[in-house]
Amino acid sequence: MAARIKTDIRYKPVGQFEETRFEKIHNVIFENSNDASIEVAEEIAKLIRRKQLSDEMCVLGLATGSSPIRVYEELVRMHQEEGLSFENVVTFNLDEYLPMDKENTQSYHYFMHEHLFNHVDILPENVHIPDGKVSNEKVVDYCLSYEKKIKDFGGLDFQLLGIGRTGHIGFNEPGSHYNSGTRVITLDHITRVDAAPAFLGIDNVPRKAITMGIATVLGAKRIVLLGWGQNKAEIIKNTVEGEISSQVPATYLQSHKNCTFVLDIGAGSELTRNRTPWIVKPCEWTEELTAKAIVWLCTKLGKTILSLTDKDYNDNGMADLLMIHDSYDLNIKMFNRLQHTITGWPGGKPNADDTNRPERATPIKKRVIIFSPHPDDDVISMGGTFDRLIEQGHEVHVAYQTSGNIAVSDADARKYAEIAKRIAPSEEAQAIIDSIKAKTESSFDSSEVRKLKGNIRRGESYEATRYLGLADGNVHFLDLPFYETGTIKKNNLSEEDIAIIVNIIQDIKPHQIFAAGDLADPHGTHRVCLDAVFEAMKQLKSESWIKDCWLWLYRGAWHEWDINEIEMAVPMSPGQVLRKRNAIFAHQSQKDGVMFQGDDTREFWMRAEERNRDTARRYNELGLSDYAAMEAFVRHKFD
Ligand code: F6R
Numbered sequence: 001m002a003a004r005i006k007t008d009i010r011y012k013p014v015g016q017f018e019e020t021r022f023e024k025i026h027n028v029i030f031e032n033s034n035d036a037s038i039e040v041a042e043e044i045a046k047l048i049r050r051k052q053l054s055d056e057m058c059v060l061g062l063a064t065g066s067s068p069i070r071v072y073e074e075l076v077r078m079h080q081e082e083g084l085s086f087e088n089v090v091t092f093n094l095d096e097y098l099p100m101d102k103e104n105t106q107s108y109h110y111f112m113h114e115h116l117f118n119h120v121d122i123l124p125e126n127v128h129i130p131d132g133k134v135s136n137e138k139v140v141d142y143c144l145s146y147e148k149k150i151k152d153f154g155g156l157d158f159q160l161l162g163i164g165r166t167g168h169i170g171f172n173e174p175g176s177h178y179n180s181g182t183r184v185i186t187l188d189h190i191t192r193v194d195a196a197p198a199f200l201g202i203d204n205v206p207r208k209a210i211t212m213g214i215a216t217v218l219g220a221k222r223i224v225l226l227g228w229g230q231n232k233a234e235i236i237k238n239t240v241e242g243e244i245s246s247q248v249p250a251t252y253l254q255s256h257k258n259c260t261f262v263l264d265i266g267a268g269s270e271l272t273r274n275r276t277p278w279i280v281k282p283c284e285w286t287e288e289l290t291a292k293a294i295v296w297l298c299t300k301l302g303k304t305i306l307s308l309t310d311k312d313y314n315d316n317g318m319a320d321l322l323m324i325h326d327s328y329d330l331n332i333k334m335f336n337r338l339q340h341t342i343t344g345w346p347g348g349k350p351n352a353d354d355t356n357r358p359e360r361a362t363p364i365k366k367r368v369i370i371f372s373p374h375p376d377d378d379v380i381s382m383g384g385t386f387d388r389l390i391e392q393g394h395e396v397h398v399a400y401q402t403s404g405n406i407a408v409s410d411a412d413a414r415k416y417a418e419i420a421k422r423i424a425p426s427e428e429a430q431a432i433i434d435s436i437k438a439k440t441e442s443s444f445d446s447s448e449v450r451k452l453k454g455n456i457r458r459g460e461s462y463e464a465t466r467y468l469g470l471a472d473g474n475v476h477f478l479d480l481p482f483y484e485t486g487t488i489k490k491n492n493l494s495e496e497d498i499a500i501i502v503n504i505i506q507d508i509k510p511h512q513i514f515a516a517g518d519l520a521d522p523h524g525t526h527r528v529c530l531d532a533v534f535e536a537m538k539q540l541k542s543e544s545w546i547k548d549c550w551l552w553l554y555r556g557a558w559h560e561w562d563i564n565e566i567e568m569a570v571p572m573s574p575g576q577v578l579r580k581r582n583a584i585f586a587h588q589s590q591k592d593g594v595m596f597q598g599d600d601t602r603e604f605w606m607r608a609e610e611r612n613r614d615t616a617r618r619y620n621e622l623g624l625s626d627y628a629a630m631e632a633f634v635r636h637k638f639d
Pocket of ligand 1: 064065067068095161163164168170171
């Protein structure tokens with residue numbers, strides 16, 4: 001997938017290339033969200049400066065959420081280091097929850113001041129954010145006056161947007177009208193689910209909001225929408241390539257003359273030109289692309305690999321592949337490639353020819369570290385493989401990277417504190433109980449409560465690892481400091497975090513490392529935990545033993561690797577599926593009322609089983625053996 005770096009995001013028209021023929025909105029894909037955000041901040045800064053030169057106000061429409069944070073950071077940096085002034089800037093924020101106090105840390109008022117306004121020289125009277133406390137009687141007039149103020153300033157010069165998974169822009173949820181203005185809206189369930197972590201549970205998420213309308217947004221002279229991460233890929237594709245529809249309000253942007261979507265690779269990955277480039281343009285057929293196309297072709301036609309014909313390739317945009325290879329050769333090669341990924345010996349098969357096996361046969365007994373971002377990702381994502389590695393005699397260590405304390409409910413913590421108090425009455429237990437009782441919507445856990453919650457997760461992890469037969473001494477709780485903020489917002493990775501990972505790798509000197517490879521989510525804890533492993537391995541690269549250490553990536557609870565990406569597939573018997581289920585059951589605090597469930601209401605063991613069954617089924621549908629379930633891994637190769 002070619003990344004466009006440092007293009008002028010403003011002036012490249014849509015439709016210039018054949019590859020964009022399915023696309024109705026101009027978009028630019030960057031290697032990562034950081035580079036993209038800097039480019040957008042530069043565009044905004046240029047506009048502010050241009051307006052300054054002609055003594056005009058610059059009217060900006062601003063968004064909140066995770067997407068624009070880095071843009072604001074960069075604008076603040078430009079103000080502090082390059083003298084970018086905001087004295088001629090007027091801002092209008094898209095939306096605010098209703099009801100919502102300005103002081104509430106979840107308010108968009110708080111967000112904007114925290115990320116931008118408190119750090120630049122904007123005049124307070126030039127900042128406009130919908131008032132989350134306006135009364136029912138006054139709200140209609142209030143919205144009309146918000147609209148009018150924008151018009152009085154001559155309209156928005158630039159509108160920054162994020163996109164929700166419902167396709168909302170601002171809080172214009174599905175059903176929003178093309179002509180809508182600023183108004184009160186009822187939030188979609190998916191939007192509330194997405195906001196639930198920040199509010200520590202969906203019940204605390206407001207049901208309504210004030211939002212600028214579609215017509216307000218479309219009135220802007222220039223619009224830039226930011227999209228980061230795999231989570232946004234599907235809605236971005238539907239918005240850019242689908243028909244204009246009130247069911248996906250962002251599609252209204254197709255009618256705007258000066259709108260650009262700025263994406264990272266994850267968010268752009270479902271666009272046709274990236275997902276199936278062979279149906280849009282001639283391709284350079286690398287081995288990876290060929291594998292991807294063949295899996296796609298089989299799925300599309302409902303055929304096994306070995307039954308694909310010349311006509312199948314020809315009819316589906318892959319005729320140029322046949323100029324290089326015979327279809328039968330292609331089929332055999334792909335079949336073998338997949339066949340060779342399957343192994344019941346994730347640590348390598350002793351005394352076997354390993355030429356075509358995913359892992360090396362030697363050393364027969366390997367040292368292994370399984371890094372688990374939260375204290376249950378190990379069993380959820382690779383419980384079967386974990387079990388096999390122990391059973392096959394390897395020296396397995398599991399390292400829980402974060403305490404996971406934030407995902408334990410107050411009710412659970414109180415239950416345990418009360419048990420502790422009943423066994424041995426103590427001031428500490430009482431203090432924890434009192435602090436949980438006194439907790440309000442916007443207060444954070446005390447450090448004692450967090451410690452208890454972390455300990456609950458430790459206890460559950462030991463239950464799972466003991467069940468799998470791992471000695472307690474091989475279980476390591478790293479409690480990485482970046483995670484320990486007591487809130488959803490985490491700190492950046494620090495030297496201290498990386499040193500902790502370096503030390504454990506250095507001590508164990510593993511032959512294999514397993515880590516959660518959720519590459520696409522730029523904000524999530526899994527991505528930060530993976531970056532810590534990457535950085536640690538980089539720092540250790542001069543050690544003689546590290547070249548023999550292979551890094552295998554598994555996917556977290558939400559996604560699985562595409563079949564064509566998988567490099568090791570570990571089949572599980574029905575009995576092993578049950579063992580894995582029991583290990584997941586040990587994580588009682590994450591069962592039933594899971595705090596961070598997303599919009600998937602299945603419990604973790606169900607998701608894990610369905611996903612593993614699905615991988616096995618897909619192998620089988622491609623013409624390979626029929627297993628009960630399979631766990632999948634990709635080997636990460638360092639440059
Ligand atoms: C925020 C807003 C929303 C967000 C959207 C994406 O002011 O209006 O439309 O832009 O929900 O949120 P993130 O960026 O958090 O994924």
